[in-house]
Every structure is written in structure tokens, then in C-alpha cells.
Amino acid sequence: MKNSKYNLITLICFLFLFISCTNDLNVTPEDDDVFTADEFYSQPGAYKQALAGVYGNLSLTGTGGAESSFLEGVDAGTSQYGRCLWYMQDLTADQIIWSYENDPGTRELQRNIWSADNPIILGMFSRTMVEVAIANEFLRQSSSEKLNSRGITDGVEVANINLYRNEVRVLRALAYYNLMDLYGKAPFITEDDPINFQGPEYNRQQLFDFIESEINAVLPNLKDPRTNEYGRLDKAVANMILAKMYLNAEVYIGQNRYVDCVTKCNDIINGGYTLNTNYLNNFKKDNDTSPELIFTLQSDAINTQNYGPTTVLCNGQVGSIESNGDDFGVGGWGGAIRLRKQFSLIFSDPIFDNDTRNTIISANRSIEITNIADKDQGFVFGKYSNISSTGVSGSNTTFVDTDFPLFRLADVYLMYAECAVRGASNATMTDAVTYVNLLRERANNGATNANITNADLNLDFIIDERARELYMESHRRQDLIRFGKYTGGSYNWVWKGNGSNGIALPTHLKVFPIPTASLASNPNLTQNTGY
Template sequence: MKNFKFNLLTLVGLLLLFSSCTDDLNVTPDDDDVLTAEEFYSQPGAYKQALAGVYGNLSLTGTGDAGSSFLEGVDAGTSQYGRCLWYMQDLTADQIIWSYENDPGTRELQRNIWSADNPIVLGMFSRTMVEVAIANEFLRQSTPEKLSSRGITNSSEIANINQYRSEARVLRALAYYNLMDLFGKAPFITEDNPVNFQGPEYNRQQLFTFIESEINTVLPSLKAPMANEYGRLDQAVANMILAKMYLNAEVFIGQNKYVECVTKCNEIIAGGYSLNANYLNNFKKDNHTSSEIIFTLQSDAVTTQNYGPTTVLCNGQVGSIEANGSAFGVGGWGGAIRLRKQFSQVFSDPIFTNDTRNTIISAGRDIEITSIADKDQGYVFGKYSNISSTGVVGSNSTFVDTDFPLFRLADVYLMYAECAVRGASNATMANAVLYVNMLRERANNGATTANIIASDLTLGFLIDERSRELYMESHRRQDLIRFGKYTGGSYNWAWKGNGSNGIAISNNLKVFPIPTASLASNPNLSQNIGY
């Protein structure tokens, strides 16, 4: 059972935490029963409920049903954190096509022709800044002075609240990590700033320094890996954020930090995680039981209904020809997602025929997508499922019970291997090969037929292996940028740059534009070059 649950009522309660700063966030409370802060925090369990709201913003979009949003001018579908992240990391790269280009913002993203007015870009920027705001307000409301004024003196309760504060700081760091990666800059605001403060613009170096310092400060106070209740973060999650930052440090700040990445990978690996014996069990409705998953975005068909990434993926992967929704426990959206040829080809070698990661369905389909509107063109896939590992079907045929695996151990193994190839002095090629082969053997039901040797382990191999292992998990754009394959014309994919066979795109597209609305609300922000 999923232990740490938030629901719509939690988010209603959390609106009070930032209802006084709605002008700069464009947040609209839509419930008449929102309490004052003092009323809210006088309730038993209020601080844990408030913490649940900081987590809840990563899954929920509003205080009504799944279609509600408390962000002005942005609907639920274009402002859900995980969905926007998936759009921006995967839809903009070489793996998938979204068939319904009338859905706001999708056409521009998948053709790499977005602008500062793209609603999904606005949704992601706004959602992550709301996460910063909610975390900041939680930290303001949980200071020693606030606790004392409310008569909270029990040492055990104070210790729990201090634990919550550490988690809130990591969640804020995660939001700033996303902003640093996607936008290259962000307004910087902490709990020490007044409400409605228009933060100064921080560049990537400044954000990198803050995130690194913030996580390292709270890391000792976080619970050990796998020691927290499900749904809450621990030291492994904090280390994962640092590892991803160090892996991409040459892109972010122009510095080689592969040694630091390996250190964090080793700490995560030592945390007790293990590969799930069945690869696909990481993507089923009971994936909260997987020993491999480090952190998820929670989804529940009853208490957290949302149009998030797993609802989109489970329904979107249902083929227009196959009508195979029952195989995944959903009704399906009639061919919303198809595969670009370049992704299908990473599984084309016969060695991947029996690879459990290869969920591609090709029968009766052309690998080419010459018309995005033709949902019968292009292969489809079947990675995500609203059915449990024991065959129990989800409780709803649209909204799924499957959590989205934001971080998992397989990625750590591949990060270690990449650092070894890139020359990290504290990584060995023997361990790198071992980790890759653990993934290969898992994918082949224990057989060693697809195992590699050290000479096989190259950057070219790794960018393809990351695609095979981590597809549809919101990593691809970042990976292609790090490997020098995203912009320019050295590697093109179908519909890159709005050409059916792909054309070169300019370097400014390595970051997204600051949304026009965000520029208007904060004069300290400047637009990224090229927009």
C-alpha cells in the first residue's frame, strides 16, 4: 500500500500557505473554505499535511477534479509537473510523436519550433516556481519562532517538523534543478524573502551552487535510503539530484564533475536498492513495491486523479490499429503516441528480439511517419501498464494507479558507466561493464547472450543503451545535449526542426525560453539568447 498520500483536500489546505502571494504566482484559490494559516496549523497533524501539499504539487494541478488548475491561464493538461517534464524532455527529442497536434503546445515542442508563448513551457516554469513558493511558505511557517508561538514544545514533534523542513528544502532544490536544466536561469526566492518578492535572476552557475550547497547542508538530517515512508524523499533522492547535476556539469557550468558523480552513484548503490527481477514491473500499477525505484511521482485513480505522465503514457501508447487498451488496463486514446524511426531502430539488432525492454509493436505498421496526423504510421510500444505485477487491473480505465519513476537504480548504473568512459578516476571499467551487464541480463531473463565486454563500452554505445533502458522516463533531451547530439545537424531524427526527415536546429534550443508571461511579471528576468 502507498503510505504517504496526499489528496485534493490537502492541496486546498496548502492554498492558504501562498494565497497572500497570488499576484506574482498567478495562483487562483477556487475554494471558499480555505483556512487562515493560524487556523490550519492549529489542527492535529497540520505540519505533515502541509508537507504533503509540497509533495502534492508534483502530482496535482488544482483543488477540484483532474481537469482543474489553480494557475491562471494554464489548464491542467499543460501544467501538471510530470507531464510537462515528460513533454519537454522526451517529446522534444528523438523517441516519440504526439498525434494530436491541436493539443496546445505539443506541435511546436515535437517539431522544435517553440516560442516564449508556448503554454507547456509556461506550465512547467509556473509549476516549478509554485513548488518553490509552497516550499518557501512551509519553511516560513515552521521556524522555531513559529512553533514556539503556537505552543509546540514537544521534542518529538519538533524533531519531526525539522525532518519535514529538510525534505521541503530538497523539494525546492529539485524545482530549481529542473529550472536550471530546462531554462538555464530562474528568479531566486527563499523563505527569507518577503511574500510577493520579485526574485533576482540567477544563472546556471548561481543555481548550481545553491542547489549543491542546500542539499549538502540537509543531507545528514535526511532519513537513510529506503528508511522513509513511501512517497517521501530520503538521502538517496538528494544524492540522485546531485549525481544528475554532476553528470551534466559540463553543460550546466562548463566544469568536469564526473568524479563527484561517481561518488554519489556509489553512495546510492550502497543504499540497498536492487534491480527488479522483471524490468516491466517498474512500470505497473504496483510499482511502489519495486526495490529499484528511488523516487516517484505518485498517481492514484481515486485520491490523486490527474492527467500526469503515467495516465498519458498508459492511454497514449494504445495503438490506433491494435486497440489494445485492455492489455494495459485502460481505454486508450486511439493512437496518441507513436515512435519516431530513430528510436525504433535502437532495438533493430536481432540481439534485442527477446529483450524485455523491447516493447515495440511493429506488425502491420510502417516505421516511417510521413504524416503526423496519420495515427497508423509509425511503430507503437507497451511499456507502461495500469495492471499490477499479479494481474490486478486498475480501478479506473482512464486515470491510472501507476506511479511515474522519476529516479531508479538502472539510471545510476548507466551514469556510473558513462563516468567511467569519460575518464572519472574513481570509476573502474570492470564495475562499469558489470553494471551494464546486470541490466542486460535482467532484460534477457538471466541469459548472458547480450552481455558486453570493456571494448564495447563507448559513448556511442551508452547513448543508445540509455535510450533502450530509460525511454519515456523524461531523460532523453538532457542526454542528447550532454552527448552533443541535440542541436546542430550531426544527428537528425524524424520531424526534428520541422522537417519530416529532420534538419539541423540552432544551439539556443538547448534551453527553453523564459515564458512571456513570466517576463512580464518579474522585470528582473531576461530572455534567453535566440528567443
Template sequence: MKNFKFNFLAFIGLLSMFISCTDDLNVSPEDDDVFTADNFYSQPGAYKQALAGVYGNLSLTGTGGAESSFLEGVDAGTSQYGRCLWYLQDLTTDQVIWSYENDPGTRELQRNIWSAENPILLGMFSRTMVEVALVNEFLRQSTSEKLSARGITDASQLADISLYRSEARVLRALAYYNLMDLFGKAPFITENDPINFQGPEYNRQQLFDYVESEINAVFPSLKAPRANEYGRLDQGVANMILAKLYLNAEVFIGQNRYADCVTKCNEVIAGGYTLNPNYLNNFKKDNDGSSELIFTLQADAVTTQNYGPTTVFCNGQVGSLEENGSSFGVGGWGGAIRLRKQFSLLFDGPAFNNDARNTIISANRNIEITNIADRNQGYVFGKYSNISSTGVVGSNSTFVDTDFPLFRLADVYLMYAECAVRGASNATMSQALTYVNMLRERANNSSTVANIVMGDLDLDFLIDERARELYMESHRRQDLIRFGKFTGGSYNWAWKGNGSNGIALSNNLRVFPLPTASLASNPNLTQNTGY
């Protein structure tokens, strides 16, 4: 059940009363902070509500509904964490096209012509730095000294708060992982720094080392995989972040850490997660019950309305010709999202005719998108749904109840396979083949008709299989960079580099520029090369 999310608004509401975001969105308490905070933390369950506020920043944008934002000068539509992550990781690649290029920032991202002025880049950088700020403030308010001064001595309550602090530190590590991946650098600020501190610039090596050490430091104090309440992280999530860190270590820091990735993949796999027998049930209204999902960004049509990724996907995938919103339990946005040709071709051929992952709708459509404004061009898809696995339609035709699967087990299987192909000493090709074929059998209703043989399992196969399995889950940009296919001209896709057939990208585009506003707020920050 989605219980934890119902506390999100409490702490966010408190924050709107006694903090302001300045100096690169660090948390700055007002003069009455001690009074306000002490009153809040004297309430029963206050520390859990505060922790829920930290989690809530990953789903909500403000306290006044889906269109509100507590980030001064940053719009809700360009600063929702999951939506911005999707914009940067998938919209910039060979997967999809956003039809409405008047929407701020989208044209530049999907044509790979972004600049430091892009509002979505500002939204992602700001939202992620706010996550750091929220964690820092929570840690400041939950020290032993603060707890003692507030008369909190109950051993059980102290143990709970200690766990909350560990979870918050992992959330902060996740934020810095995102900043390292997307921007290659970030201002570094912890709870030990003074308010209004302008953090020094940390590069990728420093951020990599911090994320690794911070997660390892708190790991023993986290709950075992799948032992925490839904919506909160555990050791499985911590291992997943480390696995991603190690998988991309050659890109991030120039080091081969594939063996370490395998170790973490094995630990995740041993944590009790299992593939959902029905692939599409991972993306439906009741996906909170799927044993495959490791960590999700929560959505709820009543208590946490937001224009996050699953609301965007369910509505955006409704075709302009098909008008098939009822198939997904939504009204739809008239063909907002369409597939680029190169992605559609990944499902071409009889081997994918019965593949559950192949949700492409091609009838009466041209695979080419020569005019982005023409919503009838290009194929569409139907991966996400606001209808449950038992056919129950969501209560709201715009805002959905479907959680976004930030991490799931299928990705772990593919990561293991990739590390094996790349020569990790502690991975075997036979196990890699088994994991890949488990996904293919699941996609084909337990049939082995689409299984591959050992000779098929190479890097070219895996980059395509990752696209087929994980599309619209915010992995593609990172994958293409790791496989050497994002920049340069060895692999082009429609509208890459603002050419209708695709043109080469310069290597500086492997990281995004730091937003101009963020640079202005902190003189310690420097712009990335090439911007």
C-alpha cells in the same frame, strides 16, 4: 503501500482558500492568512498534511479534480509537473510523436519550433515556481518562533517537523534543478524574502551552486535511503539529484564533475536499492513495491486522479490499429503516441528479440511517420501498464495507479558507466562493464546472450543504451545535449526542426525560452539568447 499520497488534498485545499499566485506565482497570503493558517496548523497532523501538499504539487494540478488548476490562467492539461517534464525532455527528441497536434503546445515542441508563447513552457515554469512558493510558505509557517507561538513543545513532534523542513528544502532544490536544466535561469526566492518579492534572476552557475549547497546542508538530517515512508524523499533521492547535477556539470557550468558524480552514484548504490528482476514490473500498477525505484511521482485512480505521465502513457500507447487497451488495463486514446523511426531502430536486430525492454509493436505498421496526423504510421510500444505484476487490473480505465519512476537504480548504473568512459578517476571500466551487463542480463531473463565486451563500451554505445533502458522516463533531451547530439546536424531524427527527415537545430535551443507571461510578471528576468 501508497499511504502518504492520501493526504495531498488537505494542504492544497487550504492553499486555495488563503493564497493567490501573483508575481511569477509567488505565494501571497490574503489578509486573513494568520487566522486561517493558525486554525489549520492547530489540527493534529497538520504539518505532515502541509508537507504532503508540497509533494502533492508534483502530481496534482488543482483541488477540483483532474481537469482543475489552481494556477490562474494556466490549464491543467499543460501544467501537470510530470507530464510537462516528459513533454520537454522526451517529446522534443527522437523518441516519440504526439498524434494530436491540436493539443496546445505539442506541435511546436515535437517539431522543435517552440517560442516563449508556448503554453506547456508556461505550465512547466509556473508549476515549478509554485513548488518553490509552496516550500517557502511551509518553511515560513514552521519556524521555531511559529511553533513556539502555537504551543508546540513536544520533542517528538518538533523532531518530525524539523525533518519535514529538510525534505521541503530538497523539493525546492529539485525545482531549481529543473529550472536550471530546462530554462538556464530562474527568479530566486526563499522563505526569507518578503511576500510578493520579485526575485533576482539567477543564472545556471548560481542555481548550480545553490542546489549543491542546499542539498548538502540538509543531507545529514534526512532519513537514510529507503528508511522513509513511500512517497517521501530520503538521502538516496538527495544523492540522486546531486549525481544528476554533477553528470551534467559540463553543460550547466562548463566544469568536469564526473568524479563527483561517481561518488554520489556509489552512495546511491550502497543505499540498498536493487534491480527489479522483471524490468517491466517497474512500470506496472503495483510498482510502488519495486526496490529499484528511488523516487516516484505518485498516481492513484481514486484519491489523486490526474492526467500525469503514467495516465498519458498507458492510454497514449494504445495503438490505433491494435486497439489493445485491455492489455494495459485502460481504454486508450486511439493512437496518441507513436515511436519515431530512429528510436525504433535502436532495438533492431536479433540481439533484442528477447529483450524485455523491447516492447515495440511493429506488425502491420510502417516504421516511417510521413504524416503526423496518420495514427497508423509508425511503430507503437507497451512499456507502461495499469495492471499489476500479479495480473490485477486497475479500478479505473482512464486514470491509472501506476507511479512514474522519476529516479531509479538502472539510471545510476548507466551514469557510473558513462563517467568511467569519460575518464572519472574514481571509476573503473571493469565495474562499468559489470553494471551495464547487469542491466542486459535483467532484460534477457538472466541470460548473458546480449552481454557486451569491453571493446563495446564507449559513448556511442551508452547514448543508445540509455535510450533503450530509460525511454519514456524524461531523460532523453538532457542526454542528447550532454552527448552533443541535440542541436546541430550531426544527428537528425524524423521531424527534428520541422523537417520530415530532420534538420539541424541552432544551439540556442539547448535551453527553452522563459515564458512571456513570466517575463512580464518579474522585470528582473531576461530572455534567453536567440528567442
């Protein structure tokens, strides 16, 4: 939370002292402090600090700095929430290649040959279940009975704690949403279950129903959009989770929920968020000031250093030939990320030459990647930056101050447009075209030369426009699955399925396997079909 820093590391460590979850989550607390819950929560401001710990788990990995991890047997580089999400959503799809295939788990992900022993797949599953565990513990410690036993009766304080509880329930729902999307199942555990409880396996339908009912239960009591302090969620974040869930409901539960998605999109659009007039300012050091960002993963180069997605993206996009780290306020990692041919081609039409979203650097490079180890092959890009919109460089050239845009308004506009094309009765093609053209005009500095008409708007347009607008923001795998382009062979990309020109993927790869270690720790879990 950039404008109100808390000691997130201390709080996450503290919360783990009260979650003995090594059996079901493969988590070992790293601190043997004997500070009790009652002692901690009797202090002024303790509940707000504990709330910061629940948020903090989305950015931090452990108590010992960027290299540390709470997770037993999983290091920080393969267990940071946002980085793992980016690996699994974007690296497994048609946008990027990671040059350093010795990095644990990356080779298998980008070649679509992963197994249940992949460390990144384990890291994401474990980190997300840790979020569930931390949320559950906060809810246990903030019940009305606990508040009364600790003499916390002041009306204002109790009301604030109840708000924190509602936010934590949404954060837990977000965790289960990720598990539902990525793995198709998860152990189900709430604050009503005892510590060390090995939760029953919930399938996608059960998780979908829980997330929907949980968010709807707390939604009226959350802060209105843009009225909470930066870094904390509001009604728009809750509606965004529901909107994403409804958009993908045919994949998750076999039901058409596009009308519900449009309803949630309208709620968000009417909530006061507006497009940033400069597209690239959404991805700079001071993007916490952007009116477009609905929810971000925090990044702070001094106080909360971590190898999260924006540190990886800012450093990784620096080209091996260009050595252009100074352009982004970082040292760079020597060409770690390059673009797959299929992504580069969606910007190949001359109409995108002046599109600000087109950050592709192609000079002195071939579009082809025939050898993944050759960092000079393939185009590179320059979307993220550790320099502010006013030209101020970040405080560190390795770790960045740039927050990761998990949800932003542009995605809402494109979700509405997609639902209109898919026939949602409460969406109009006129509004859909208007929303797309707002993005096109923003990308062209107000010019209308790239605007579209109703005749241009179809599903093929939408999937490509989503790629142009939202690349490197952890959406692509989910989008390709929804459009029927991920598995099978109707659409191939270079190195898909470990073929240099791409080969068909089997259907079971639409979900990731349950990690072997997680299966061993909870006998209620079963492996996904095909693994």
C-alpha cells in the same frame, strides 16, 4: 503516498491561501476559505498534512479534480508537473510523436519550433515555481519561532517537523534543478523573502551553487535510503539530484564533475536499492513495491485523479490499429503516441528480439512517419501498464494507479558507466561493464548472450543503451544535449526542426525560453538568447 493517503487537494488549496503570489507566479488561489494559518497548524498532525501538500503539487494541478488548475491562464493538461517534464524532455527529442497536434503546445514542441508563448513551457515554469512558493511557505510556517508561538515543544514532534523541513528543502532544490536544466535561469526566492517578492534572476551557476549547498546542508539529517515511508524522499533522492547535476555539469557550468557524480552514484548503489528482477514491473500498477524505484510521482486513479505522465503513457501507447487497451488496463486514446524511426532502430539488432525492454509493436505498421496526423504510421510500444505484476487491473480505465519512476537504480548504473568512459578517476571500466551487464542480464531473463566487454563500452554505446533502458522516463533531451547530439545537424531524427527527415537545430534551443507571461510578471527576468 499510496500507503498513507492524505487529503492532498485540501492541503494544496490551504497552502495557497497563504501565498499571495499572483504577481510573481501567475497563480490565483481557487478557494476563498478564511481558515488561518495558526488555526490550521494548531491541529494535531497539521505539519505532516502540510508536508503532503508540498509533495502533492508534483502530482495534482488544482482543487477541482483532474480538470482543474491553480495556475492562472494555464489548464490542467499543460501544467501537470510530470506530464510537462515528459513533454519537454521526450517529446522534443528523438523518441516519440504525439498524434493530436491540436493539443495546445504539442505541435511546436515535437517539431522544435516553440516560442515563449508555448502553454506547456509556461505550465512547467509556473508549476515548478509554485513548488518553490509552497515549499517556502511551509518553511516559514515551521520555523522554531512559529513552533514556539504555537506551543509546539514536544521533542518528538519538533524532531519530526525538522525532518519535514529538510525534505521540503530538497523538494525546493529539485524544483530549481528542473528550472536550471530546462530554462537555464529562474527567479530566486526563499522563505526569508516576503510574500509577493519578485526574486532576482539567478543564472545556471548561481542555481547550481544554491542547489549543491542546500542539499549538502540537509543531506546528513535525511532518512537513510529505503527507511522513509513510500512516496517521501530520503538520502538517495538527494544524492540522485546531485548526481544528475554533476553528470551534466559541463553543460550547466562548464566544469567536469564526473568524479563527484561517481561518488554520489556509489552512495546510492550502496544504499540498499536493488534491480527489480522483472524490468516491466517497474512500470505497472503496483510499482510502489519495486525495490529499484528511488523516487516516484504518485498516481492514484480514485483519490488523486490527474492527467499525469503515467495516465498519458498508458492510454497514449494504445495503438490505433491494435486497439490493445485491455493489455494495459486502460481504454486508450486511439494512437496518441507513436515511435520515431530513430528510436525504433536502436532495437533493430536481432540481439534485442528477446530483450524485455523491447516493447515495440511493429506488425502491420511502417517504421516511417511521413504524416503526423496518420496514427497508423510508425511503430508503437507497450512499456507502461495499469495492471499489476500479479495481473490485477487498475481501479479505473482512464486514470491509472501506476506511479511515474522519476529516479531509479538502473539510471545510476548507467551514469556510473558513462563517467567511467568519460575518464572519472574513481570509476573503473570493470565495474562499469558489470553494471551494464546486470541490466542486460535482467533484460534477458538471466541469459548472458547480450553481455558486453570493456571493448564495447564507449560513448556511442552509452547513449543508445540509455535510450533502450530509460525511454519514456523524461531523460532523452538532457542526454542528447550532454552528448552533443541535440542541436546542430550531426544527428537528425524525423521531424526534428520541422523537417520530415530532420534538420539542424540552432544552439539556443538547448534551453527553453522564459515564458512571456513570466517575463511580464517579474521585471527582474530576462529572455534567453535567441528567443
